[in-house]
Amino acid sequence: MIFRDFARGPGSVRLVLEFGARRGLPAGRLLAGSGIGLAQLDDPECRLLGGQELRVIGNLLRALGHPPGLGLEMGRHYTFSTFGLWGYGLLNNPTMGDALAWALRFVGLSFAYCSIRFARRGDLAVLHYAPPPGLSAALGRFVAERDMAASANLLREVGGEDFRLSAFELKAGRGRVFSRPADPPRPGGAEPSFRGAAYRLAFPAGFLARRLPHADPLTLSLCERLCREQLERQRVLPDxxxxxxxxxxxxxxxxxxxxxxxxxxxxxxxxxxxxxxxxxxxxxxxxxxxxxxxxxxxxxxxxxxxxxxxxxxxxxxxxxxxxxxxxxxxxxxxxxxxxxxxxxxxxxxxxxxxx
Incomplete structure (x- = not known):
C-alpha cells in the first residue's frame, strides 16, 4: 500500500484540475470533500494524503460519467517535470535498467497508486501493476490506466525516440469503464489490449542495457541522498x-x-x-x-x-x-x-x- 505510506506533493492534483478544466469542470467541484484548498496547490511544500487525491479523481469520474479510457488520457500528461527530484534522478542513472530500478526503489516519491513489480521474461522486460484494494471498479481502472500510461511516457523519454513497448495490456472486466474507447491513445507506441488477464506492459529487454546520455554519478549520488531524505519526510504514520x-x-x-x-x-x-x-x-x-x-x-x-x-x-x-x-x-x-x-x-x- 505504498500510496498510503507516503504523502505526496500537489503536482498530480493540479494536473487533475487542469484536465477537468479543459472539460469545463470548475476546480471547486473537483476539490469538493477532499479537504484541499486551491491555495495549497500553489505551495511546493504542501503534502497531501493519497486519499485526498483519490477523492478529487472520484469527483472527476462522476462528473464526466465514468468514460472508458480516461486514465489513459490523463497519464499522457505525466512527464519528468511532473515528478521533480524523482524524475531528475532517473535521467542521471547510467543505464535504462538502473533508471528502472531507481524508479521502483523511490516509487513513494511518484504519484503512483498501483503496486508495481518488475520481472524478466525471456527477451522481454515486464512491469505488472496492481491497483490497491478497496477502490471502486471505476477508480481502480482509472489509476491502473493512469499509472501505466505515465510509465510508458517515462520509459519513452528514458529509452529514446526508437523505444517502443511490445505490449500494453489492460485487465478485462465488465462494465463501461472496462470497454474500449473509440480512439484509444497508444502509450509507448503500443496498441493497447483491453482483454488482458492482468495489468502489464512489456518492452524488449535489450533496452535495459542502453546507456543514458545525461548520466552523471555525482549528481545521481546527490539525488539519491535527497530522495531518501524526502521519503522520510513524506512518510505517513496516521492513527x-x-x-x-x-x-x-x-x-x-x-x-x-x-x-x-x-x-x-x-x-x-x-x-x-x-x-x-x-x-x-x-x-x-x-x-x-x-x-x-x-x-x-x-x-x-x-x-x-x-x-x-x-x-x-x-x-x-x-x-x-x-x-x-x-x-x-x-x-x-x-x-x-x-x-x-x-x-x-x-x-x-x-x-x-x-x-
Missing amino acids: AAQAARDYLSSSDSGVPPSLGALADALHTSERTLKRRLGRAGASFRALAAQERAALAARLVGEERDSLSRVAERMGYASLSSFSQAFRRWHGVPPSAFRRGARGDGPSGVSGSYST
Missing part, C-alpha cells in the same frame, strides 16, 4: 482512525469494505486494528456509517442519477428503505435534500450519523 477514514473514502461503492479488508490493507490483524481504533476513540462500524452517509449525500446532491438508482447503488432493495436510512443520517428525506442542494429550499442536513 488508526485516520487510516480507516482514508481507506473508506477511497471507495465510492455503496457497500463499505469489511474490517478484514481494511486490516489486510494496513498489514495488521482485525484484533489489533480494533484495539488501535478503540484507543483512538473510534470503531470501524461508526466510521463506515459516516462514510456511507457522506456518500449518500454526495450521490443525492449530484443529481446525476434518479433517487431510485442512488438507492440501488447504495445497496438498498427499495427507495423507501433508502429514504428511511437517509432521513436517519441527515434529518430529511433524500428528495428534500436534493431540493436543498439545488437551492430550492433548505437542505436541513443535521450532520449526525446514526449506526
Whole structure:
C-alpha cells in the first residue's frame, strides 16, 4: 500500500484540475470533500494524503460519467517535470535498467497508486501493476490506466525516440469503464489490449542495457541522498482512525469494505486494528456509517442519477428503505435534500450519523 505510506506533493492534483478544466469542470467541484484548498496547490511544500487525491479523481469520474479510457488520457500528461527530484534522478542513472530500478526503489516519491513489480521474461522486460484494494471498479481502472500510461511516457523519454513497448495490456472486466474507447491513445507506441488477464506492459529487454546520455554519478549520488531524505519526510504514520477514514473514502461503492479488508490493507490483524481504533476513540462500524452517509449525500446532491438508482447503488432493495436510512443520517428525506442542494429550499442536513 505504498500510496498510503507516503504523502505526496500537489503536482498530480493540479494536473487533475487542469484536465477537468479543459472539460469545463470548475476546480471547486473537483476539490469538493477532499479537504484541499486551491491555495495549497500553489505551495511546493504542501503534502497531501493519497486519499485526498483519490477523492478529487472520484469527483472527476462522476462528473464526466465514468468514460472508458480516461486514465489513459490523463497519464499522457505525466512527464519528468511532473515528478521533480524523482524524475531528475532517473535521467542521471547510467543505464535504462538502473533508471528502472531507481524508479521502483523511490516509487513513494511518484504519484503512483498501483503496486508495481518488475520481472524478466525471456527477451522481454515486464512491469505488472496492481491497483490497491478497496477502490471502486471505476477508480481502480482509472489509476491502473493512469499509472501505466505515465510509465510508458517515462520509459519513452528514458529509452529514446526508437523505444517502443511490445505490449500494453489492460485487465478485462465488465462494465463501461472496462470497454474500449473509440480512439484509444497508444502509450509507448503500443496498441493497447483491453482483454488482458492482468495489468502489464512489456518492452524488449535489450533496452535495459542502453546507456543514458545525461548520466552523471555525482549528481545521481546527490539525488539519491535527497530522495531518501524526502521519503522520510513524506512518510505517513496516521492513527488508526485516520487510516480507516482514508481507506473508506477511497471507495465510492455503496457497500463499505469489511474490517478484514481494511486490516489486510494496513498489514495488521482485525484484533489489533480494533484495539488501535478503540484507543483512538473510534470503531470501524461508526466510521463506515459516516462514510456511507457522506456518500449518500454526495450521490443525492449530484443529481446525476434518479433517487431510485442512488438507492440501488447504495445497496438498498427499495427507495423507501433508502429514504428511511437517509432521513436517519441527515434529518430529511433524500428528495428534500436534493431540493436543498439545488437551492430550492433548505437542505436541513443535521450532520449526525446514526449506526
